[in-house]
Each structure stands twice: as structure tokens, then as C-alpha cells.
Amino acid sequence: xxxxxxxxxxxxxxxxxxxxxxxxxxxGFNGLFWYQQHAGEAPTFLSYNVLDGxxxxxxxxxxxxxxxxxxxxxLKELQMKDSASYLCAVMDSNYQLIxxxxxxxxxxx
Amino acid sequence: xxxxxQTPKHxxxxxxxxxxxxCEQHMGHRAMYWYKQKAKKPPELMFVYSxxxxxxxxxxxxxxxxxxPNSSLLNLHLHALQPEDSALYLCASRKGGRGNGELFFGEGxxxxxx
Numbered sequence: 001x002x003x004x005x006x007x008x009x010x011x012x013x014x015x016x017x018x019x020x021x022x023x024x025x026x027x028g029f030n031g032l033f034w035y036q037q038h039a040g041e042a043p044t045f046l047s048y049n050v051l052d053g054x055x056x057x058x059x060x061x062x063x064x065x066x067x068x069x070x071x072x073x074x075l076k077e078l079q080m081k082d083s084a085s086y087l088c089a090v091m092d093s094n095y096q097l098i099x100x101x102x103x104x105x106x107x108x109x
Numbered sequence: 110x111x112x113x114x115q116t117p118k119h120x121x122x123x124x125x126x127x128x129x130x131x132c133e134q135h136m137g138h139r140a141m142y143w144y145k146q147k148a149k150k151p152p153e154l155m156f157v158y159s160x161x162x163x164x165x166x167x168x169x170x171x172x173x174x175x176x177x178p179n180s181s182l183l184n185l186h187l188h189a190l191q192p193e194d195s196a197l198y199l200c201a202s203r204k205g206g207r208g209n210g211e212l213f214f215g216e217g218x219x220x221x222x223x
Binding site for chain 2: 030040044095099101102
């Protein structure tokens with residue numbers, strides 16, 4: 001079957017760094033996505049990895065290891081507005097997104 | 110223009126009403142999606158249109174009826190809904206073809222069924 005695992009909830013301190021992990025088993029692979037979603041709003045695209053390695057975009061970075069079925073999202077210099085759910089999703093061989101359940105990130109002052 | 114526009118943003122309807130949700134994109138994307146999302150859950154795929162043809166229907170009840178009038182528009186017609194259908198309905202589009210994976214989401218339509 002298809003499966004994506006990520007932690008349910010994480011807590012971090014403003015100004016710190018947090019890493020959200022995602023492991024996956026899917027039928028085929030056409031890229032891994034990270035989305036940010038604030039309560040009641042639509043998901044916002046953060047990153048897309050299709051090759052192994054690290055993609056950096058400002059305070060956010062995403063890493064992929066296809067051989068390990070593993071990705072992480074790294075958030076630096078955390079701000080209160082980063083409190084949100086972070087969704088890991090893998091595009092399978094049919095170009096359909098398989099979603100993780102999301103990680104609720106709580107930022108404390 | 111990198112937007113997917115959804116209307117209305119909020120909709121309240123009774124169980125006997127007929128209403129429609131609309132989605133529009135002008136990015137030339139050839140794949141368009143409807144997702145349903147309940148609170149604290151990831152989006153659930155409902156329908157996929159590829160090149161204006163329905164390619165995936167994830168066993169969605171017939172009270173939801175999708176329509177793709179042209180490559181820029183996607184509608185979701187609603188009839189005889191149940192209170193449990195209350196959710197955030199998300200439209201998304203993708204360029205289509207191999208290697209063009211990123212999904213662009215609209216802001217969603219918040220539906221409440223009374």
C-alpha cells in the first residue's frame with residue numbers, strides 16, 4: 001500500500017530551528033512536496049524535491065533521499081507566523097498526490 | 110498570472126438546495142482537481158480532469174457533479190447535500206505532462222450544509 005508518515009505535532013521556540021521528517025512508501029515517485037497550511041486556509045506550496053539533495057529557499061529548506069524514502073523540511077529563525085500544519089505529499093506514478101496527515105507546528109515565544 | 114481563483118469563498122446551503130462551486134485558472138494548465146478537506150485532515154481527492162476529460166472519480170457520491178466547460182474552468186455542482194459534506198473544497202491545477210508536478214491551489218470554498 002501507499003503510506004506517508006510524519007509526526008503529528010511538534011513544538012519549537014521562536015528564533016530556533018526545527019526539522020520535520022517525512023518517510024514514504026508509494027507506488028512510483030514523481031516528486032515530493034511540502035505545503036504549509038494555516039487553520040481554515042488552503043495549503044500553500046513550500047517546496048518540491050524530485051532529485052536527492054537539499055533545496056534551500058530563504059528560511060526554509062527541504063531534503064530528499066529517494067533510496068531511503070525520506071525527506072525533511074527545515075525551518076530556521078522561527079517566527080510566530082510559522083505556527084501552522086506542514087503537509088508532506090508524494091506524487092505517485094499516476095501523478096496523484098498521496099498526502100501525509102500533516103504535522104502541527106506550535107511556536108512558543 | 111499564477112493564480113487559481115475559487116468562488117464563492119463561503120457558501121451556506123440547505124439540504125434541498127442546488128448550488129455550484131467555481132474554479133478558474135489562466136496558467137494554461139491541463140490538469141485540474143477537486144479536493145475535499147475536513148478540519149485537521151489532509152485534502153482528499155475527489156475528481157481529476159485531464160485535458161478537459163474526467164480521468165479520476167474517487168468514488169464520490171452523485172450529489173457532487175463535476176463539470177469542465179473548457180481548459181480554464183472547473184465547476185462542482187452540488188445537490189441534495191448532507192451536513193457531513195460541510196468542508197473546505199479546494200480546487201487545484203497542474204501543468205500536466207511528465208515532470209510538471211507542482212499543484213497550484215485556490216484559496217478554497219468553505220461549504221456549510223444545514
